[in-house]
Amino acid sequence: MNMPFYVAPEQMMKDRADYARKGIARGRALVAVQYVDGILLVAENTSNTLRKISEIYDRIAFAGVGKYNEFDQLRRFGVRNADVKGYAYSRDDVEARGLANDYAQILGQTFTHELKPLEVEILVAEVGVAQADDQLFHILYDGTLVDEKGTSVLGGDADAIAGRLTSTWSADDALAAALPKAVAALAGPERTLSADDLEVAVLSRSNGRRCFQRLDHGVVASIVGGTNVPPKSAQGR
Amino acid sequence: MKVPLFASDDDPGSDFSALLRRVGLDPFQAPAGPAANLAPHATTVLAVRFADGVVMAGDRRATMGNRISNREMEKVVPADRHSGVAISGTAGVAMDMIKLFQLQLEHYEKLDGRPISLEGKANQLSQMVRANLGAAMQGLVVVPIFAGYDSLRSTGRLWDFDITGGRYEEREFVATGSGGGPASTVLKVGYRLGLASDEAIELACRALWEAAEVDSATGGPDALRGIYPVVATITADGWQRITDDVLATVFTAIADGQRARGSAS
Numbered sequence: 477m478n479m480p481f482y483v484a485p486e487q488m489m490k491d492r493a494d495y496a497r498k499g500i501a502r503g504r505a506l507v508a509v510q511y512v513d514g515i516l517l518v519a520e521n522t523s524n525t526l527r528k529i530s531e532i533y534d535r536i537a538f539a540g541v542g543k544y545n546e547f548d549q550l551r552r553f554g555v556r557n558a559d560v561k562g563y564a565y566s567r568d569d570v571e572a573r574g575l576a577n578d579y580a581q582i583l584g585q586t587f588t589h590e591l592k593p594l595e596v597e598i599l600v601a602e603v604g605v606a607q608a609d610d611q612l613f614h615i616l617y618d619g620t621l622v623d624e625k626g627t628s629v630l631g632g633d634a635d636a637i638a639g640r641l642t643s644t645w646s647a648d649d650a651l652a653a654a655l656p657k658a659v660a661a662l663a664g665p666e667r668t669l670s671a672d673d674l675e676v677a678v679l680s681r682s683n684g685r686r687c688f689q690r691l692d693h694g695v696v697a698s699i700v701g702g703t704n705v706p707p708k709s710a711q712g713r
Numbered sequence: 714m715k716v717p718l719f720a721s722d723d724d725p726g727s728d729f730s731a732l733l734r735r736v737g738l739d740p741f742q743a744p745a746g747p748a749a750n751l752a753p754h755a756t757t758v759l760a761v762r763f764a765d766g767v768v769m770a771g772d773r774r775a776t777m778g779n780r781i782s783n784r785e786m787e788k789v790v791p792a793d794r795h796s797g798v799a800i801s802g803t804a805g806v807a808m809d810m811i812k813l814f815q816l817q818l819e820h821y822e823k824l825d826g827r828p829i830s831l832e833g834k835a836n837q838l839s840q841m842v843r844a845n846l847g848a849a850m851q852g853l854v855v856v857p858i859f860a861g862y863d864s865l866r867s868t869g870r871l872w873d874f875d876i877t878g879g880r881y882e883e884r885e886f887v888a889t890g891s892g893g894g895p896a897s898t899v900l901k902v903g904y905r906l907g908l909a910s911d912e913a914i915e916l917a918c919r920a921l922w923e924a925a926e927v928d929s930a931t932g933g934p935d936a937l938r939g940i941y942p943v944v945a946t947i948t949a950d951g952w953q954r955i956t957d958d959v960l961a962t963v964f965t966a967i968a969d970g971q972r973a974r975g976s977a978s
Contacts, residue, residue, distance in 0.1 A: 557716045
């Protein structure tokens, strides 16, 4: 009979956390900020088809960083859950808090029980009727659920980006003011990001029933400036 | 009613109906016995192609036998930004089908990241009507019209259906429901290629007016309560419902015309 080697639980959890953190840190970052008309989501993403930011429901958006196939599976789970709930009950009964809890459960379960933790960090954002009702739920690879106020940063180098972002961000900014600040925070002092490097979407209160809207490269370029270099090769991270 | 995290070899894909069945919410269950005349009926709906797209219209009455069960039912609704669906038949089943159809289009768009083609949407609706055949055989018949603006071909297109899910694309116009016969005749007489938007709206209103004249299950404009038929255009700019003020003017003109002819028939 084979006897497994003894590994202290602390060591096992630490190894898993390190593994997940390394995977996430390899990917490019993403920021979400409140602005006057809702929530702005900006990701550094050279792919125009493999999305990091998506619509979940009327007022809810999803954003993920890390391993694409893993957070995309979580995104699909979210769309399905929201649509089934809205069908069985009412559109008003679909809310971000419940979904964020489900995600926290899934990530937590996978972290402790599966061979490999999910190498993802996700955000569930809900735009409220008034700005005070906006919600940003940030969920970490181990299922830790954080209810964030105003801004949220996911992915590699998050602390530095968050530092830059909070020094400039204001909830009263219009979109044209909020977007350049978010992009500058993502880029840092040594780089500039053009529209082609970015994936941008908003959850806008004034957008009718479906608040989610993508801003295409042309619109983004007109706000932050940027060249129309041919798209670079798409990558999954 | 809990949605699981599906394994990749067991994933229901973008099909919302399939997802509902997987979580135990089968939307199409046939009744155990005959169910005709147990539930309210929705009646006349129509669609007309014009130069920039299509006009859809439907009266507001629901009947149960010879009783008016609802005066302001909306049988013509947007399916998404560039298409609409109109329903005649058993009201409850029809409304659930519309809701499911709208959700299916949105669900697909969200999961796949792009909308279904117009032809694909018509096909989806056809499959839903077919799935309802068991209930239709017991008397719960639903017959929709589907119309929309095809962005790939830059034109309005419209389809009608039979209870088996048969799907027929029409080139000019279509009307269905209990007042569908007289409405079709009016549309046929008044139709010509390349109608302008206001002409098509006027023609649709006239068809509903004549249907309401001869069919007791079709409601005419109700100036007393301010209830007018639902009339909407779908063009490259999307779905736009015509306001009651505009419709009031159109129907007043139709009534004046009839009065001028000195005829009450």
